[in-house]
């Protein structure tokens with residue numbers, strides 16, 4: 001779906017290759033795309049006629065178990081990190097599909113099964129090493145280059161190429177509790193209202209995500225649409241988690257369920273089959289706080305049309321550790337919303353592009369009356385291959401955008417790094 005043809009692809013064999021590629025781009029003016037895990041929805045990891053800096057071979061993950069520090073190279077996938085940390089009883093909050101790149105995911109946010117327990121991926125960053133477009137090597141953390149550290153946590157790859165990410169890991173229980181409660185369409189309304197009541201006083205250890213989806217055949221769930229309430233209870237003692245699931249089950253009896261202990265790397269790759277390589281996709285997201293009768297009607301208005309495999313709708317419940325991070329601590333927009341709705345594509349047939357992108361746009365439009373300011377840049381799709389000029393401004397909101405522009409003026413006034421959700425420097 002992102003069908004672009006670069007003039008050249010430079011595959012970095014070590015971090016020092018980043019300097020060579022940035023030099024080349026600066027001297028020749030060739031358009032430069034930076035690629036980590038290659039999962040960017042808007043296709044920012046490649047460019048027509050330009051140069052791609054492909055960091056995909058730099059996948060090393062170094063764990064200092066005693067200090068709970070995890071140093072990650074910029075081509076690592078989520079699976080690389082999960083595998084390296086789980087053996088030490090540690091975990092870094094990341095996303096839910098194991099082949100996604102840590103780099104792009106973290107620079108934009110990083111939402112997944114630990115968002116309530118530990119916040120976004122970027123909330124767990126201790127420091128980054130950045131090569132700026134001018135060729136400077138900058139270490140940024142809370143104490144050093146703090147403004148740049150603020151900006152890279154949400155501002156994407158606008159200010160430099162990150163050559164290393166240092167995360168602070170959380171303790172991982174020996175076997176977290178994972179569960180999926182399945183609902184048929186007749187029960188969606190009651191389950192959504194019950195879910196809203198259930199989430200009012202959840203402890204941070206409980207991480208729920210709702211999905212409306214027709215699952216691919218390998219899941220053995222038939223060709224019908226399901227609403228699935230997925231939960232990850234991330235604590236050694238399962239009893240309080242099981243009791244919470246009992247409460248939800250009593251208020252909204254499921255039509256099927258699987259609940260039990262799981263291994264973290266397995267849980268983190270359980271949904272991979274939904275997104276095989278080569279899937280097409282267009283995503284839209286909305287953050288909001290009400291899930292009352294009116295909003296449930298709106299959601300069901302479009303969710304109940306979902307009779308095909310190839311589009312999913314997720315509702316992430318937020319708050320917890322995510323919501324306690326002060327709004328101005330990072331460039332990531334909007335910490336106050338209770339929920340986040342994401343309409344995402346994973347279809348295979350190009351003939352479906354128009355119909356399914358239109359569906360995502362419609363769902364987005366229906367949710368606008370309830371939307372709060374701030375969109376998640378990592379869930380923004382390409383608008384017909386061009387960048388909507390004000391997309392980044394709208395996503396970050398005026399105040400954060402202004403602060404991000406000041407950083408862009410400082411680190412990339414020529415906008416060498418512009419294949420991203422671009423913060424335009426004030427020089428134009």
Ligand SMILES: Cc1cc2nc3c(=O)[nH]c(=O)nc-3n(C[C@H](O)[C@H](O)[C@H](O)COP(=O)(O)OP(=O)(O)OC[C@H]3O[C@@H](n4cnc5c(N)ncnc54)[C@H](O)[C@@H]3O)c2cc1C
Pocket residue numbers: 033034035036037038039040041043044045046055074094095096097100101102103104105106107108109110111112156157158160161162163275378379419420421
């Ligand atoms: C199947 C699928 C599942 C997903 N699941 C989740 C999820 O659970 N949670 C979530 O939060 N998001 C999720 N996403 C969205 C994901 O976070 C973004 O698509 C993100 O951009 C992917 O990062 P990447 O490194 O793989 O992408 P790439 O396409 O390689 O890079 C994306 C962009 O990030 C920037 N970038 C990459 N590496 C660097 C670097 N080292 N330095 C500076 N800039 C860099 C560049 O601007 C680049 O164009 C998912 C996406 C897909 C396709």
